[in-house]
Amino acid sequence: xxxxxxxxxxxxxxxxxxxxxxxxxxxxxxxxxxxxxxxxxxxxxxxxxxxxxxxxxxxxxxxxxxxxxxxxxxxxxxxxxxxxxxxxxxxxxxxxxxxxxxxxxxxxxxxxxxxxxxxxxxxxxxxxxxxxxxxxxxxxxxxxxxxxxxxxxxxxxxxxxxxxxxxxxxxxxxxxxxxxxxxxxxxxxxxxxxxxxxxxxxxxxxxxxxxxxxxxxxxxxxxxxxxxxxxxxxxxxxxxxxxxxxxxxxxxxxxxxxxxxxxxxxxxxxxxxxxxxxxxxxxxxxxxxxxxxxxxxxxxxxxxxxxxxxxxxxxxxxxxxxxxxxxxxxxxxxxxxxxxxxxxxxxxxxxxxxxxxx
Amino acid sequence: xxxxxxxxxxxxxxxxxxxxxxxxxxxxxxxxxxxxxxxxxxxxxxxxxxxxxxxxxxxxxxxxxxxxxxxxxxxxxxxxxxxxxxxxxxxxxxxxxxxxxxxxxxxxxxxxxxxxxxxxxxxxxxxxxxxxxxxxxxxxxxxxxxxxxxxxxxxxxxxxxxxxxxxxxxxxxxxxxxxxxxxxxxxxxxxxxxxxxxxxxxxxxxxxxxxxxxxxxxxxxxxxxxxxxxxxxxxxxxxxxxxxxxxxxxxxxxxxxxxxxxxxxxxxx
Numbered sequence: 084x085x086x087x088x089x090x091x092x093x094x095x096x097x098x099x100x101x102x103x104x105x106x107x108x109x110x111x112x113x114x115x116x117x118x119x120x121x122x123x124x125x126x127x128x129x130x131x132x133x134x135x136x137x138x139x140x141x142x143x144x145x146x147x148x149x150x151x152x153x154x155x156x157x158x159x160x161x162x163x164x165x166x167x168x169x170x171x172x173x174x175x176x177x178x179x180x181x182x183x184x185x186x187x188x189x190x191x192x193x194x195x196x197x198x199x200x201x202x203x204x205x206x207x208x209x210x211x212x213x214x215x216x217x218x219x220x221x222x223x224x225x226x227x228x229x230x231x232x233x234x235x236x237x238x239x240x241x242x243x244x245x246x247x248x249x250x251x252x253x254x255x256x257x258x259x260x261x262x263x264x265x266x267x268x269x270x271x272x273x274x275x276x277x278x279x280x281x282x283x284x285x286x287x288x289x290x291x292x293x294x295x296x297x298x299x300x301x302x303x304x305x306x307x308x309x310x311x312x313x314x315x316x317x318x319x320x321x322x323x324x325x326x327x328x329x330x331x332x333x334x335x336x337x338x339x340x341x342x343x344x345x346x347x348x349x350x351x352x353x354x355x356x357x358x359x360x361x362x363x364x365x366x367x368x369x370x371x372x373x374x375x376x377x378x379x380x381x382x383x384x385x386x387x388x389x390x391x392x393x394x395x396x397x398x399x400x401x402x403x404x405x406x407x408x409x410x411x412x413x414x415x416x417x418x419x420x421x422x423x424x425x426x427x428x429x430x431x432x433x434x435x436x437x438x439x440x441x
Numbered sequence: 442x443x444x445x446x447x448x449x450x451x452x453x454x455x456x457x458x459x460x461x462x463x464x465x466x467x468x469x470x471x472x473x474x475x476x477x478x479x480x481x482x483x484x485x486x487x488x489x490x491x492x493x494x495x496x497x498x499x500x501x502x503x504x505x506x507x508x509x510x511x512x513x514x515x516x517x518x519x520x521x522x523x524x525x526x527x528x529x530x531x532x533x534x535x536x537x538x539x540x541x542x543x544x545x546x547x548x549x550x551x552x553x554x555x556x557x558x559x560x561x562x563x564x565x566x567x568x569x570x571x572x573x574x575x576x577x578x579x580x581x582x583x584x585x586x587x588x589x590x591x592x593x594x595x596x597x598x599x600x601x602x603x604x605x606x607x608x609x610x611x612x613x614x615x616x617x618x619x620x621x622x623x624x625x626x627x628x629x630x631x632x633x634x635x636x637x638x639x640x641x642x643x644x645x646x647x648x649x650x651x652x653x654x655x656x657x658x659x660x661x662x663x664x665x666x667x668x669x670x671x672x673x674x675x676x677x678x679x680x681x682x683x684x685x686x687x688x689x690x691x692x693x694x695x696x697x698x699x700x701x702x703x704x705x706x707x708x709x710x
Contacts, residue, residue, distance in 0.1 A: 159608055179611045186612035192605035196627040205623075206613035250609075257613055 108171065110135040110261050110293035111156060116165035118151055118317075125151045126162065127317040133261075133310070136291045138284070140304035143314030144340070149297045150265055152314070156295065157186050157263050170260045185254030185292075189266040191246040193238035199225065199249055200234040206257035224252040227286070244275040251283075255292070262287075262294045268303070280307055301341045305329060313337050345394040347418060356419040357396035359384065359406060367415035370394075375408050384408060386416060468690065474680070475687040486684035491659040495668035496688065501576075502664065503644045506583045510640050511633065514591025519625075521592070522599040536592050539585055547585045548653025551578055578654035579664065583647050587640045594636030598629045631703070638700045645692055665689050 109132045116129040126148045133139045141149040154160040156167055158179035166175045174182050194202050200221050201208075207217040225231050228248040230241075238246055247267055254262060267283075268276040284307045287294050298304050304311050305325045313320045313328055313336075321333040332338035335351055344351045347368060360367060370386040373393070382403040385395045396416060398406075408414070444452070475483050486492065521532060539547075555561050555572045564570050572578050606628065610620040626633075648666040656662040663671055665685060673682035 157612060159612070179608075180614050180616060182612075184612055186609065188605050188609060190605060192609040194606055194609075194624060195602075205610065205615070209614045209619060253609075253613065 108135050109133060109168075110137075110170060111295065112166075112168040113152070113156065114166045114168075116152065116155060116167065117163045118148075118155060118160060119163055124317050126155070129165065129317075129319060131312055131319060131322065133293060133295060135293050137309040138287045138294045138296065138307060139310045139312065140308035141295065141297045141312050141314060142299070142301060142304040142340070144299060146316075147314040148317040149299075149314045153263050153265055153295060153297045156261075157184055158182050159186070183257070183260045185257060185259035185262045187247070187250050187254050187262070187264045187267045189269045191238070191243075191250045191270075193241075193246050193250060195238055197237075198234065199230065199236050199238070199241070202238065202249055203252045203256050205253060210257070220256060221252075224256055225249075227255075228252045229282075242275075243271050244279055247271065247279065251286075255290075259292065262292050264294065264296045266297050266299070269298070269300075276303075283307060305341070313340060315340070343395075343397075345396065346392065347388075347394060347416065350418075352418045354383070354395050355381075355397040357394075357398075357416050358419050359396055359398060359402070359408075360415050360417075361406060361412075363415050365417065367417035370414060370416050372408050372410055372412045372414060374410060375403070377403075386414075388416075471683055471686050471690070475683045478680075482680070483684050483687065486681050487688050489681075491663065492668060492681075492685060492688075494660045495663045495665045495685070498576075498579075498663065499645055499665040502580055502583050503641055505580050506587060506644050507637055507640055509584060510587055510591045511637065514588070514636060515595055515629075515633070517592045518595040518599055522596055523604065536589050539588050544582070544586055544647065544649030544651075545653060547582055547650040551581055551585075551650070551654050555581070573654055574656040575662070579651050579662075582650035582654050583644050586647055586650055587643045590639040590643065591633065591636035594632045594639070595629050598632035599625075602628045631706070634703050635700065638696055638703065642693060642696045642700075645689065645696070665692075 111131075111133040113129055113131040116126050118124075118126040129148075129152055131152075141152055143149045151160055155162050156169070158167075158174065158177060162175065166173055168174065169182060169184070179186075194205065197205070200218075203221045203224055204217045207220060212220075221234070222231070225233060228251055230245060230248055230252065233241070233245070233249075238249065241249065247270075251267075264283075268279050271279065280303060283294075283296075287307075296304075296308065308325060310322065311325055311328050312322045315336050321328050321337045323331075328337060329341050332341060338344055338351050343354050345354045345357060346352075347357070358367075363369070368388055370388045372384060373387050374385040376383040376385070377400075380400060382398050382400055383395050384398060384403070385393065387393055394416075406414070487496075517532070517536065520526070521529060521536075552573055553559050555564070555578060557565055557573070561572075565572055570577075572581075602625075606624050607620050610624045611617075615623065646666065647664075648670070651664055652667060652670065655664070655667060657667060657671065659668070659671055665688065669682050669685045669689065672678040672685060
């Protein structure tokens with residue numbers, strides 16, 4: 084997987100031919116989107132604007148509506164209400180064929196009876212472009228996705244990661260205004276997933292094509308996205324930069340979905356924001372050390388407070404050796420001074436998000 | 442289950458004897474009787490004007506029934522797999538009906554419906570277009586008995602390939618028609634071919650429904666199966682009946698061979 088970094092020339096060629104960059108505007112706008120499946124309310128008044136050239140992650144657990152939202156943007160689902168605007172024009176009832184999008188499916192959706200060349204060239208050939216031109220573009224794209232020389236293979240002769248890169252090349256072949264990825268790395272194993280993630284990040288930042296990525300993996304979202312929309316039960320709970328949603332979560336759901344949490348006096352805090360001390364400071368809570376786990380550069384301390392609830396704190400190795408913690412010790416724990424703990428059920432409006440009538 | 446050597450051998454012998462007596466012997470016997478007097482006699486018997494006419498009629502019916510079954514079979518399979526409509530269960534049952542209904546019942550009901558006194562009798566009475574006791578009825582009867590094959594062979598393949606490839610084609614700009622020709626059809630082609638082969642075999646062999654609605658005139662409205670019947674029962678020409686049977690079997694063998702080859706290809710993929 085060392086040869087998949089896009090070459091500068093190839094990237095240049097891609098950007099040259101691409102209508103992807105329209106600086107300053109919003110590539111995608113979604114207003115008041117609603118979708119029902121029978122009794123199931125899949126999307127509830129979704130409002131979202133995605134800036135041109137950005138990589139946005141739709142993050143949420145399964146059943147949160149993230150894929151439905153992406154498919155509504157693609158035109159693969161027709162919403163019950165609301166509007167979808169791509170590149171300034173209302174496409175709510177425009178079929179996917181006319182939306183100028185690229186879509187990548189979790190399970191690749193490779194055309195099994197076609198070679199890699201015909202798969203990638205499918206979009207251009209539908210547009211009746213000259214054969215020589217298509218062949219040239221296919222070769223370019225395959226070079227970019229690291230599949231140069233694989234033209235005559237069939238999808239069944241490729242690994243999962245290669246198939247997904249082929250699917251990406253196929254989506255890019257039609258110069259999409261926006262690139263939509265539905266859990267693109269969900270079916271791949273961890274190592275390949277990490278590599279492809281970095282590679283996608285690089286490809287995206289260099290081509291500048293507006294990209295929306297659906298994922299249930301918060302690490303993936305934090306890693307690659309410029310913006311994250313956190314979805315739950317058909318609503319956007321919060322929209323913001325990875326740092327915003329991680330450090331200033333709008334509510335307990337966002338807090339607990341984006342990382343580990345510990346409950347202290349009924350409030351949620353991140354385990355690494357807990358401060359331990361041997362002396363009672365201010366309003367610190369007395370706890371007993373249950374277990375000390377050394378995880379390489381950091382140490383996890385499992386604690387139990389007077390009400391017999393468990394919580395764990397994450398501290399540095401230096402901190403741990405300074406405190407000389409041993410199982411059974413009575414110590415004190417409080418949230419770090421810079422931390423603003425999230426009280427359960429506090430429904431703050433999500434920053435960066437239009438008012439939702441939830 | 443562990444069987445002793447003796448009982449295993451006994452079981453095998455019984456099974457093989459059964460197969461041999463009930464299937465192989467009758468067929469071999471027909472072949473034997475057909476070629477008893479040499480190939481020339483057989484050849485002369487199947488090249489009489491009546492025989493040539495019967496062969497052409499059988500093949501003509503196949504040539505009309507197969508395309509119709511392909512078009513409506515694929516459409517029905519697509520509706521059953523992709524469609525979300527009320528009464529899907531009912532449609533499923535209707536598609537299987539020809540498997541359950543005896544062909545002779547089909548013949549009778551066709552006369553009831555299309556005959557001079559039937560619901561659609563006006564077509565013949567007022568339009569002068571003969572249906573019953575003519576080619577159209579024979580085609581209708583053959584379509585009825587062969588209808589399930591294409592649907593039932595294509596349906597599972599459609600289920601298996603899913604909708605994602607078609608959706609991917611749509612996002613790449615392909616119209617529904619382009620998607621059908623370039624994505625769906627190539628994906629279902631093995632199931633479709635198998636369905637066609639079954640349809641051909643059944644069309645050639647159909648007798649019960651066709652005899653009810655055919656005028657049965659030799660050299661005019663006899664299919665190969667009707668020729669066998671006519672020669673044997675009406676003309677007491679047993680040798681002629683054997684020859685026509687052998688011709689039918691040769692056609693069936695070719696179809697079967699084709700099916701086996703295709704099936705092998707299908708499992709290879």
